[in-house]
Amino acid sequence: MRPVLTEDEVAEFRADICRVAEVLFARHGVDGVTMRQIAAELGCSSTTAYRYFKSREEILAAVRAAAFNRFCEVIEKSTRSSTDPRKSARNVGQAYLDFALDNPDAYRMMFDVSQADVTGNPGLTEALARARRSMVAYVKPLIDTGVLHGNKETLGQMLWASAHGLVMLRLSGIVVDDTELRQLHEKTMSALVRGAQQPMTPSQGKTALKRTGSASAGKGRKAPS
Secondary structure (H helix, E strand, O other): OOOOOOHHHHHHHHHHHHHHHHHHHHHHOHHHOOHHHHHHHHOOOHHHHHOOOOOHHHHHHHHHHHHHHHHHHHHHHHHOOOOOHHHHHHHHHHHHHHHHHHOHHHHHHHOOOOOHHHOOOHHHHHHHHHHHHHHHHOOHHHHHOOOOOOOHHHHHHHHHHHHHHHHHHHHOOOOOOHHHHHHHHHHHHHHHHHHOOOOOOHHHHHHHHHHHHHHHHHOOOOOOO
C-alpha cells in the first residue's frame, strides 16, 4: 500500500515537478518535453508523475501560474514600497527587469501563447488576472495625484507592453547586455510618462485641428516660385 501523503507533501512534490518542467520547457520547448522526461529528472516513474498532474499541458498551466504569482508578489511589494507614487513606479520598473533577468525560464513560460488550450485552467486564469491588476495598481496613484493623465488600464497596459518588449529583446540577444536594457527601459518609460503628463486642453485640441486642416488644405497648393 502506498503511504498517504499530507497536503504539504503533495504540494511540495507538485512544486518539484513544476520546477523541473519549467527548465525543460524553456530548454526544449513544450512539444519537446514528455512526462517521462520530467519524471526522469525527478528520479521517479511517469506513473508517479501522473498521480499529481493529468497531463503535460496541466503541468504547463501550473508552471505558468506559479511564475505569474511569483512575478505578482515582486510587483505588488514594489508598489507598496513607497508612499511617493513616482518612487513606487520607479521601483516597480526596476523590479520588473530584475525578475525577468533573474528568472528567464519562468519569464518565457509566463508569456508562452502557443498553448491556448490551457488558458482555461482556473489557476492560470486567476494568475493572469492578478498580473493585470498588479500592472495597473501602481499607475492609479500617479493618476490620482495628477502626475499622469489618462485611463489607468490603458496606461498600465502601455507601460507593461513596452517593458515586456524590451525584456524579450534582451532575452533574444538583440539587446546585447543588461546595462543596455536598463538604459533603454529608462528612456522608453520617460518618453511614455512625458506623453501622459499633460492633458490636452480644449483650446489645444482646437489648435491642433486647425493645424491639421491647414496642412491638408495646403497640400493642393502650388509652391511659390
